[in-house]
Amino acid sequence: MVRDVFRLAKENAPAIIFIDEVDAIATARFDAQTGADREVQRILMELLNQMDGFDQTVNVKVIMATNRADTLDPALLRPGRLDRKIEFPLPDRRQKRLVFQVCTAKMNLSDEVDLEDYVSRPDKISAAEIAAICQEAGMHAVRKNRYVILPKDFEKGYRTNVKKPDTDFEFYK
Incomplete structure (x- = not known):
């Protein structure tokens, strides 16, 4: 193949x-x-x-x-097989802020939602995880029949996507 x-x-x-x-x-x-x-x-x-x-x-x-x-x-x-290695590191605070802004641009957020709270958290999260947090927050609001996304929706999205126990991941050692 x-x-x-x-x-x-x-x-x-x-x-x-x-x-x-x-x-x-x-x-x-x-x-x-x-x-x-x-x-x-x-x-x-x-x-x-x-x-x-x-x-x-x-x-x-x-x-x-x-x-x-x-x-x-x-x-x-080894050299000759792969010419370049391009690494995409985890976003820094400024980049996290930008990703949150892009992901929430079309969302109807409550004035109480403080995205800076999530940007400043020490957890190392990828742009994909930020997108998943935002999507989960939106879905949580929809499940509750709300058009406005509240801080508790973001907290649910954050817990679902970031605060998983290490037992959820079983990498081969």
């Missing part, structure tokens, strides 16, 4: 191959215990082979995205 993707991209150049959540198939190699583990490792090996045999003169670009760069196989990251 990986070989077919690269072949199709070359045939239809210019093209972009985008692999989202690449960590699902490109984690550091280990002794595979299950058939699924072995299949994931076969996919990674084919991806590495395709990238090694990739003709740079063909107008095909490969872009990969991950939230877990720490788990990627070092062979994938």
Whole structure:
């Protein structure tokens, strides 16, 4: 399948191959215990082979995205396979403020809603989490048959999306 993707991209150049959540198939190699583990490792090996045999003169670009760069196989990251690493860090206070403003621009907020309260909280949150907080706040108001979004709606959105117990996440170590 990986070989077919690269072949199709070359045939239809210019093209972009985008692999989202690449960590699902490109984690550091280990002794595979299950058939699924072995299949994931076969996919990674084919991806590495395709990238090694990739003709740079063909107008095909490969872009990969991950939230877990720490788990990627070092062979994938070696020079010649991936030319650039572009990191999107978590937003600072100014950027958080801007994201909240954009996400709430078309929302009917109560005058009591203080977005600065959420901007100034010490939790490290992504722009996607801010958008989810705002969306959840709006949905909470809708569920309560209200047209105006209250501070308690934002608090509910915040608790739902940010203040999750660590047990909700089980990363492989």
